[in-house]
Amino acid sequence: METQEITVREHILQTATRLFHDQGYNLTGINQIIDEAGVAKASLYYHFPSKEDLCEAYLHRRNNLWFEGLLSYLKEVEDPRQRIIKTFDYRAIHLKKNHWGGCSHIKIISEMPQRGEKIDRAVLLQKEKQRKFFLELTEQAEENKKKAATLAETIFLLFDGGTVQCQVYRDAAPLQAAKRAVVSLLSELK
Amino acid sequence: METQEITVREHILQTATRLFHDQGYNLTGINQIIDEAGVAKASLYYHFPSKEDLCEAYLHRRNNLWFEGLLSYLKEVEDPRQRIIKTFDYRAIHLKKNHWGGCSHIKIISEMPQRGEKIDRAVLLQKEKQRKFFLELTEQAEENKKKAATLAETIFLLFDGGTVQCQVYRDAAPLQAAKRAVVSLLSELK
DNA sequence: GTCTATATTGTGATAGAC
DNA sequence: GTCTATCACAATATAGAC
Numbered sequence: 013m014e015t016q017e018i019t020v021r022e023h024i025l026q027t028a029t030r031l032f033h034d035q036g037y038n039l040t041g042i043n044q045i046i047d048e049a050g051v052a053k054a055s056l057y058y059h060f061p062s063k064e065d066l067c068e069a070y071l072h073r074r075n076n077l078w079f080e081g082l083l084s085y086l087k088e089v090e091d092p093r094q095r096i097i098k099t100f101d102y103r104a105i106h107l108k109k110n111h112w113g114g115c116s117h118i119k120i121i122s123e124m125p126q127r128g129e130k131i132d133r134a135v136l137l138q139k140e141k142q143r144k145f146f147l148e149l150t151e152q153a154e155e156n157k158k159k160a161a162t163l164a165e166t167i168f169l170l171f172d173g174g175t176v177q178c179q180v181y182r183d184a185a186p187l188q189a190a191k192r193a194v195v196s197l198l199s200e201l202k
Numbered sequence: 203m204e205t206q207e208i209t210v211r212e213h214i215l216q217t218a219t220r221l222f223h224d225q226g227y228n229l230t231g232i233n234q235i236i237d238e239a240g241v242a243k244a245s246l247y248y249h250f251p252s253k254e255d256l257c258e259a260y261l262h263r264r265n266n267l268w269f270e271g272l273l274s275y276l277k278e279v280e281d282p283r284q285r286i287i288k289t290f291d292y293r294a295i296h297l298k299k300n301h302w303g304g305c306s307h308i309k310i311i312s313e314m315p316q317r318g319e320k321i322d323r324a325v326l327l328q329k330e331k332q333r334k335f336f337l338e339l340t341e342q343a344e345e346n347k348k349k350a351a352t353l354a355e356t357i358f359l360l361f362d363g364g365t366v367q368c369q370v371y372r373d374a375a376p377l378q379a380a381k382r383a384v385v386s387l388l389s390e391l392k
Numbered sequence: 393g394t395c396t397a398t399a400t401t402g403t404g405a406t407a408g409a410c
Numbered sequence: 411g412t413c414t415a416t417c418a419c420a421a422t423a424t425a426g427a428c
Contacts, residue, residue, distance in 0.1 A: 041402065057404090059411090121370055139371075162383075176362050181326075243422095244424080
């Protein structure tokens with residue numbers, strides 16, 4: 013039976029994930045990560061060949077954790093419209109818990125204008141996963157595929173707009189407004 | 203009569219504005235700014251006491267230029283609904299011209315999680331100016347003040363959502379989708 | 393007001409012992 | 411696999427001459 017101990021690699025990734033999100037990627041140095049993780053610099057570079065590789069792992073981690081938390085939050089919600097609406101509640105709860113630091117993936121885009129392929133793929137992967145999530149739900153609520161697609165796009169725009177404005181204002185109000193707009197849109201369906 | 207020559211201060215600010223937006227604030231060093239502006243380091247610090255002061259001037263500059271360009275673009279558009287809709291067109295044109303680098307103010311928020319008061323004020327100033335712009339137009343198109351306020355908020359969310367997604371995808375499609383959603387919302391008014 | 397030269401600290405990354 | 415020690419370079423900012 014394997015030990016339950018946290019591996020060094022995992023410890024580094026957890027520390028980096030916290031610091032990258034709270035302080036920003038460019039403002040977090042390798043030195044601070046190894047200090048707070050309590051490991052040697054060479055240990056970090058053994059597990060992650062470069063800071064960008066560590067960033068990539070950080071983005072995948074955040075993506076997975078967010079979706080796991082969302083599905084858990086929606087566990088007992090079956091109606092597709094309610095699942096969409098409650099996703100906005102979850103988003104607000106999640107952002108507040110992370111001190112209104114915003115979406116890790118959107119932030120990385122702003123921090124790395126000339127991002128490499130690895131980072132680009134990680135960000136687009138998350139965005140497409142979110143887009144698909146909304147699309148599948150609108151298709152359950154609206155038979156007309158074209159209408160469902162348009163609706164999903166609008167919801168996704170309100171979702172990201174609310175996310176960014178909550179980061180700016182450090183308050184849940186924008187996502188609540190976005191939620192009300194979505195409720196209104198969904199109530200128009202026959 | 204004063205000389206038309208560009209002052210050193212203005213030259214520094216122009217260079218910094220270009221670099222901050224294209225490369226990011228944290229990835230642009232003072233050294234690169236003075237190199238490309240062709241001035242000495244002490245000259246920069248004479249006009250701008252710190253990099254953060256230069257950042258503040260950069261944000262105000264971007265804010266003013268964007269609004270001047272918008273009002274010029276809307277010069278011959280009188281109908282409030284059309285002014286709202288064409289603002290989305292202008293946004294897409296402006297973002298494309300800036301190589302899909304996104305909104306300077308939203309980006310700074312992501313680059314400086316623990317931003318100082320000066321930066322915070324500059325960002326909120328721009329956001330409130332945009333919010334007020336949309337609100338005044340919806341109040342012209344809809345007499346019910348409460349409905350107009352809700353509509354303006356939704357439009358603003360679609361505006362920022364489209365802006366951020368255009369930055370992610372480096373494409374105008376999200377803002378076009380946002381525009382279609384706004385057209386739909388405005389057509390529902392009596 | 394603009395310059396050169398420098399101070400101090402931090403960056404990402406690597407070599408080589410164990 | 412993890413460590414210590416160190417590399418080469420870039421960061422923001424300042425002192426003092428002119």
